[in-house]
Amino acid sequence: MNGLLRSAVVIVGLSLAAAMVIALLQLPSAAVHLPALVAENLAQSGVEHPVTAVLLNFRGWDTLLEVAVLLLALLTLLTLGGGKAPAPAAAVDPLLQGLARRMLPLIVLTAGYLLWAGAHRPGGAFQAGAVLAAGAVFLQLAGLLPAWTAPRRWLRLGLVLGFLVFLAVAAALLGQGALLRYPPALAGGLILLIEAGLTLSLGLILAGLFLFLTGRDA
Template sequence: MDAGLMLDALLALALPLLVWRAVCARDVFQACVVFIAYGLLLALAWVRLGAVDVALAEAGLSAGFTGALLLDAAVRLGRARERPMAWRPWVALPCAAVGGLLLWALWTLPAPPTRLPELVRERLPDSGVKNPVTAVLLNFRAYDTLLEVGVLWLAGLAAWAVLPARPAGPADAPVDAGPVLPALARLGVPVAVLVALYLLWVGSRLPGGAFQAAALLVGAAVVLRVSGRLPPVVADRWPMRLGLVAGTAVFLAVAVGAGLAGRLLEYPRDAAYGLIVLIEVAAMVSIALVLAVLFAGRRDVPGTWRGEAPR
């Protein structure tokens, strides 16, 4: 049997099994670990399908960052909450029904009237970039990505509203995390930052871009936080506020500017590359900061500044 076919068969068998294990895990911590394993295998499945951009985002955001959030929540809840492994028809049957409906919808979809990949390749020289994924996301269908960035900004705003408010104190001091995490922070974090900047730079012609770069940056922040080298992120300082809105603000400014010159989000051909890079940089900063606030955010106590004691 062909090695690629064997790998695809193993992925097809392992992914549903991991989903079942995550749903029926004995405790919350075990379910989180299984979820992370599922995300990593799903990223490999996207690679096998040729969607490298999606695989990078899946590995960084779904398996990595979301897994870290779930593990943090599991630790806060306590690992003693065990539950017996049992059949849950009220979970399995609706999921099976939805899965069946999706398969039926995919099976009955009519053939597309045009060959979209060919159209993308034909118009790629007008997009300002050489990567067709970046061209679609930030030029041909840029309004979709604008809405996604706006949704992330709203998520950061909602998280900001419920963050605990407290001054800096003993809880912000570095903790004894053992020898492994500090070593990983010293050696891995600089590499992760360099790779993130590379993914941002190379995204105009190869798989990569703002979302993948932001995933690596926030992954480095998570490592620094759990190793005790990064204090909680104070969300209500003005540099943080500026960074949180930068992605949406720059995207909207470019959209309005393009609209005044012609049509909304239709960039001039000579300026398309520069505008896309500007949007990518601002989006990377905002996405990384929103995710960092979700994982390690807090607010200052009203009436304090820079962690001063409340009056």
């Protein structure tokens, strides 16, 4: 019976995959050639890297909602109940602690570089935030940073800062008739401002997903 069920699942899965491949092959070629459009308008986007231009200028609306979804995920995690008092840090290898102490400045430097590089080459707020978060997780694993319980005022502010800055810019630009349509002269500065806020907040949010969970287990 089990074998029969398994082969039925495999057959259904394979036929679904085959149907999707066939459907994909039958799709008409796209009427709009997007890469060319992006390349054409790159000059007025305020940045030189096409991916950053799409993420924060041409489709900034999507990125705004993505950040909101991440924030929502963390808020949901927090509503699951506050953690107990964090357990005293277990004895950790001093070698690991030394490594963590020496790595941290490099991690922060890398995050700053990724943020800055986003304007003209691969990089940007999400990657920089993830590197910052990885630094916080590393510190926690090395026993140098206690797990988080309920967020206090500064942590709350840091968590929502990126989203609020993004939203404030969007609202301020609303007066011009369209959401997130930057004036070309200001676009570069505004994108850097938004990305700086996002880097901090995304770092805290992603680190929070790990550190609040660890606080709950303790």
